[in-house]
Amino acid sequence: MKKKVLKFGGTSVGSINRIVHAAKIIKKESELGNKIIVVVSAMAGKTNELISLSKSISNNFNKRELDVLLSTGEQISCALITGALSEIGVKAQSFMNWQIPILTEGENNNARIINMNKTKIDNYLSIGGIAIIPGYQGVSSLGEITTIGRGGSDATAVAVAKIFDTDSCEIYTDVEGVYSTDPNKIPIAKKIDKISYEEMLELSSLGAKVMQSSAVQTAMIYDIPLQVRSTFTDRQGTKIFNKENIDYSKTVTGVAYSKDDAKITLQAVEDKPGIAAEIFEPFGKNQINIDMVIQNVSSDGKTTDITFTIKREDLEKSLEILKKNKKIKFKNLSYKDNVSKISIVGAGMVTTPGVTYRMFRALADEKINILAISTSEIKISVIIHENSTVKAVKKLHNIFNLD
Numbered sequence: 001m002k003k004k005v006l007k008f009g010g011t012s013v014g015s016i017n018r019i020v021h022a023a024k025i026i027k028k029e030s031e032l033g034n035k036i037i038v039v040v041s042a043m044a045g046k047t048n049e050l051i052s053l054s055k056s057i058s059n060n061f062n063k064r065e066l067d068v069l070l071s072t073g074e075q076i077s078c079a080l081i082t083g084a085l086s087e088i089g090v091k092a093q094s095f096m097n098w099q100i101p102i103l104t105e106g107e108n109n110n111a112r113i114i115n116m117n118k119t120k121i122d123n124y125l126s127i128g129g130i131a132i133i134p135g136y137q138g139v140s141s142l143g144e145i146t147t148i149g150r151g152g153s154d155a156t157a158v159a160v161a162k163i164f165d166t167d168s169c170e171i172y173t174d175v176e177g178v179y180s181t182d183p184n185k186i187p188i189a190k191k192i193d194k195i196s197y198e199e200m201l202e203l204s205s206l207g208a209k210v211m212q213s214s215a216v217q218t219a220m221i222y223d224i225p226l227q228v229r230s231t232f233t234d235r236q237g238t239k240i241f242n243k244e245n246i247d248y249s250k251t252v253t254g255v256a257y258s259k260d261d262a263k264i265t266l267q268a269v270e271d272k273p274g275i276a277a278e279i280f281e282p283f284g285k286n287q288i289n290i291d292m293v294i295q296n297v298s299s300d301g302k303t304t305d306i307t308f309t310i311k312r313e314d315l316e317k318s319l320e321i322l323k324k325n326k327k328i329k330f331k332n333l334s335y336k337d338n339v340s341k342i343s344i345v346g347a348g349m350v351t352t353p354g355v356t357y358r359m360f361r362a363l364a365d366e367k368i369n370i371l372a373i374s375t376s377e378i379k380i381s382v383i384i385h386e387n388s389t390v391k392a393v394k395k396l397h398n399i400f401n402l403d
């Protein structure tokens, strides 16, 4: 007998037919003799719908109430899936975040799961029941309802796997696994059978939303193997695990992209020690993450240009911060919000020279201008004009033999 977490994403529970189908998968797993905890997302589109309801009241909707609102999406799908299981004769019960409870810390809309009380669920599993719990949410130590960030049901699934010490954590979704790039946008993408935590973490933080990045990070820290698989086909999915288990035959494992970046350039900034710190200090204080930073060599020894990228949603606030910053002097401030970030990821890059050159040459051949670059051991990212996104992804996918 195995103890399993089965997580169903939004599309997998996106309609009543799909909920009934997911219930059949759960029933089958249970009939194999497994103890099962199910983590469910809100029905596809529900969380977005709730966000737009809040926005129709205010763009600055009260954060506490936003969590109360957003957490209802998963409550609906928990009840529906539990009802569907009862209907086909399976013993199941839903447990809400506050009933378990799932304890979180951190601010509203962006909390982290730190623990769960196991008692009620363990008792229920021990009498042969299946526990259905909502992803994406918890309660704070003060009993306040919290949510843990978009895509957070993946993080709930990993936390359940860790806290309940399950034998597996299966992420059921609308694609057959992790692909070399988004199969819905680039149909030539290939499914990856096995991938390391490190590569998956890079891919997901660079835009492959098939797994939420903080879920992958927790899985990596605690060495919890994950399996991403389809709710709609029986085919084998993708295993995400420790890199010792992986055979690296390819230099590049995947190409990811995101269209949620913006680029800011400060021209003719005074070139003196401490200037970068002066520029970026207020960003940290305002919880704005800086991604790439490029500082040009000063030609006159007096001034330099600094370019950096941020999340697009932070652009307005960032411009305000820069204009208000009296500690820095610059001649001109320019920005672009129609950029995208394209990244190649692969653990095999560490041992293969010339990858950077091949990437830049390939983009040049397509007449794609690179606006910023950042590299780490296993990834290279570039910022380009948003219009060239698909062309760039296709080209890189091709030249690194992923087609």
Ligand code: ADP
Pocket: 008, 009, 010, 011, 012, 041, 151, 172, 173, 174, 175, 177, 178, 179, 180, 181, 182, 183, 184, 185, 203, 207, 208, 209, 210, 211, 254
């Ligand atoms: P769920 O609702 O099941 O959590 P998501 O929509 O969050 O599903 O993630 C699945 C989606 O991720 C797929 O439909 C696909 O479009 C997208 N995706 C982006 N990059 C990749 C990739 N490299 N491999 C697989 N899917 C990807």
Ligand code: ASP
Pocket: 009, 010, 041, 042, 047, 048, 073, 135, 136, 149, 150, 151, 152, 153, 154
């Ligand atoms: N429903 C939440 C969202 O759409 C959490 C999730 O689906 O993982 O972000």
Ligand code: MG
Pocket: 009, 151, 154, 209, 210, 211, 212
């Ligand atoms: Mg998701």
